Amino acid sequence: MGVLQDNYQGxxxxxxxxxxxxxxxxxxxxxxxxxxQAFYSGIIGSVLGLFIVxxxxxxxxxxMDLKLFSYAMGAAGIFFxxxxxxxxxxxxxxxxxxxxxxxxxSAVGGIISMSLYYVIPGFLLIFAGFTAIVKKKEPSADAEIx
Numbered sequence: 001m002g003v004l005q006d007n008y009q010g011x012x013x014x015x016x017x018x019x020x021x022x023x024x025x026x027x028x029x030x031x032x033x034x035x036x037q038a039f040y041s042g043i044i045g046s047v048l049g050l051f052i053v054x055x056x057x058x059x060x061x062x063x064m065d066l067k068l069f070s071y072a073m074g075a076a077g078i079f080f081x082x083x084x085x086x087x088x089x090x091x092x093x094x095x096x097x098x099x100x101x102x103x104x105x106s107a108v109g110g111i112i113s114m115s116l117y118y119v120i121p122g123f124l125l126i127f128a129g130f131t132a133i134v135k136k137k138e139p140s141a142d143a144e145i146x
Contacts, residue, residue, distance in 0.1 A: 034131055034134075035091065035132065037131055038091060038096075038127075038128045038131035038132040039091050039092060041128040042087060042103050042124070042129075045122070045123075046082075046084035046121065047081075047085075048124070049080070049081040049122070050078065050082070052114070053077035053114060057071065066117070076113035077110055077113045077114040080107075080109040080110040080113060083105070083106040084102075084107070084125050086102065087099040087100075087102035090102065091132055096133070096135070097133060100128075100130070100131075101133065103129035107121075107129060110122055110125070
């Protein structure tokens, strides 16, 4: 009996202990999915915002009856779109928290400066900012499957 218990404890000591549920086990390539979503939605939101702002400032916007209140607001919209692009670059470089706050600031600033025209890019940027800030739980070394 004593020999079996010793062998059983030896086997237990070598086996990985998985604590909690199976959702924390990370397979290869799945650990950075939320950052890819944040990066691409940030790029799409900032480019779309830049396109909309530039379209309202050109004669094409006047033909389409898009009214820009002042060119200072348009310049602020361009600034916030470029700021979101810089945030996406920082996210790609591995500074997710800084990039997330930068993208959130650019989304709020773009919505304030361009109001109705920046709503869709603003929502994309808000999604990207919150997704970059909120990190998913990192799995423990014991629960990793290779």
